[in-house]
Amino acid sequence: MPQNSQPPAxxxxxxxxxASRRRFLAGVGGAVAxxxxxxxxxxxxxxxxxxxxxxxxxxxxxxIFHEFAGDYARTxxxxxxxRLRLDMLPSGAVVGPLQLQDAVASGALDGGHGVTAYWYxxxxxxxxxxxxxxLGWKASxxxxxxxYGGGQALYDxxxxxxxxxxxxxxxxxxxxxxxxxxxxxxxxxxxxLQGLRYRTVGLAADLxxxxxxxxxxxxxxxxxxxxxRGLLDGAEFNNPTSDKALGFQDVTKTYMVGSYHQSAExxxxxxxxxxxxxxxxxxxxxxRVAAESCSADMSWKVMDRYSRDLxxxxxxxxxxxxxxxxxxxxxxxxxxxxxxxxxTDPFFKKVLDSxxxxxRRVLGFENEYEVRTDLAYQxxxx
Numbered sequence: 001m002p003q004n005s006q007p008p009a010x011x012x013x014x015x016x017x018x019a020s021r022r023r024f025l026a027g028v029g030g031a032v033a034x035x036x037x038x039x040x041x042x043x044x045x046x047x048x049x050x051x052x053x054x055x056x057x058x059x060x061x062x063x064i065f066h067e068f069a070g071d072y073a074r075t076x077x078x079x080x081x082x083r084l085r086l087d088m089l090p091s092g093a094v095v096g097p098l099q100l101q102d103a104v105a106s107g108a109l110d111g112g113h114g115v116t117a118y119w120y121x122x123x124x125x126x127x128x129x130x131x132x133x134x135l136g137w138k139a140s141x142x143x144x145x146x147x148y149g150g151g152q153a154l155y156d157x158x159x160x161x162x163x164x165x166x167x168x169x170x171x172x173x174x175x176x177x178x179x180x181x182x183x184x185x186x187x188x189x190x191x192x193l194q195g196l197r198y199r200t201v202g203l204a205a206d207l208x209x210x211x212x213x214x215x216x217x218x219x220x221x222x223x224x225x226x227x228x229r230g231l232l233d234g235a236e237f238n239n240p241t242s243d244k245a246l247g248f249q250d251v252t253k254t255y256m257v258g259s260y261h262q263s264a265e266x267x268x269x270x271x272x273x274x275x276x277x278x279x280x281x282x283x284x285x286x287x288r289v290a291a292e293s294c295s296a297d298m299s300w301k302v303m304d305r306y307s308r309d310l311x312x313x314x315x316x317x318x319x320x321x322x323x324x325x326x327x328x329x330x331x332x333x334x335x336x337x338x339x340x341x342x343x344t345d346p347f348f349k350k351v352l353d354s355x356x357x358x359x360r361r362v363l364g365f366e367n368e369y370e371v372r373t374d375l376a377y378q379x380x381x382x
Contacts, residue, residue: 063242199235
């Protein structure tokens, strides 16, 4: 086309086609704009009502264990973003600590936080998931068994197949080795335990009976009053922070630390299975993942709180004494007898054999591979 020439005028047919295209593009633009406006005014979020579940601990409100339970409930509530809420209750709000499992299974409560040793009377293997024999492991090793050594499947088998309980449960929160306990006088050897009226729970009760101890099982809130009234000569609960809150230091000043009776304990979080199964899949995932998250956080929190409160107990006049090796050796010998007696139950033996296989391999690796920590501690801190 020459540089100064003009294009020919559009024909009537071309003019009609261009008008149609303009109307089409205007309609598309309006639809896109309307969609964008809708995205702003109607965000794509769930508008389901909040599901509220009553969740009780087995611990007094002032105990750090109840705080751990509250940490779990708060984590679930935060992750659920308003779709699910755990209504946190202390021990006794609905039932006592030793009735929690029955209350959750029946639906009187939707869930709860406790320890498996409390259900020892239902089946001795329950205690293997909370207070197992001292195989040289710590609770963190045992949680590894739960997660990667087949422990969770065995727990589920016990709860849902062996006992047919309407429950779902997660193991969480590794506890440090428990103390031998609080006594009216220092325990210098195994003979000092003969005939001693003493509180403990779970398999530890069988262990101490084997050692000649007169064992009493009771909930946390009853221990210190029993010591104060002379109904007990000694007792253990769990740790410096809990023991301090319960007031052990007000009735006795001798605190024996280090024991093989409960050296690998953890918490149990349970839910009514019917209620749990009714939740949306993502909410069930939140309940499980929150247990793992809080397990890690708890392990760090106890480093801070337990060390501070042991120092506070010393400042309050408590004498802290390491349990003598003779008592520890007697405990291990007693464990041999307890294990042999309980292993006549096929399921108990099945769980214990699995735990031994894990501990033998994992602790064997760790003992060979890891460097000593006590030598370095002595070098820097004396």
